[in-house]
Amino acid sequence: MAKEKSLRVDRLKQRAKYCCCRYCGSELHVRQIVFHTQAMARIELYCDQCQKIEYGVEKEAYARLLWRRHSSTTSRIWKIMNSVCR
Numbered sequence: 001m002a003k004e005k006s007l008r009v010d011r012l013k014q015r016a017k018y019c020c021c022r023y024c025g026s027e028l029h030v031r032q033i034v035f036h037t038q039a040m041a042r043i044e045l046y047c048d049q050c051q052k053i054e055y056g057v058e059k060e061a062y063a064r065l066l067w068r069r070h071s072s073t074t075s076r077i078w079k080i081m082n083s084v085c086r
């Protein structure tokens with residue numbers, strides 16, 4: 001049981017290294033969280049910025065997401081620029 005738990009913590013620590021928060025892109029930390037409804041504490045990945053439990057996405061996937069969002073904004077700006085200049 002204890003071994004199983006530490007394996008889970010190791011996995012979470014590994015995940016924290018290559019993942020970030022999907023909402024704000026911050027680093028994730030392995031935190032021990034005590035729920036009011038549960039007697040036992042759980043260990044989860046946690047985002048300090050959002051102050052919530054966040055399983056995270058891979059940093060690479062997050063970067064791609066940002067890029068897609070950014071490039072769509074750029075093309076929108078171009079469209080506006082073109083219509084103004086004409």
Ligand SMILES: [Zn+2]
Nearest residue numbers: 021024047050
């Ligand atoms: Zn966050």
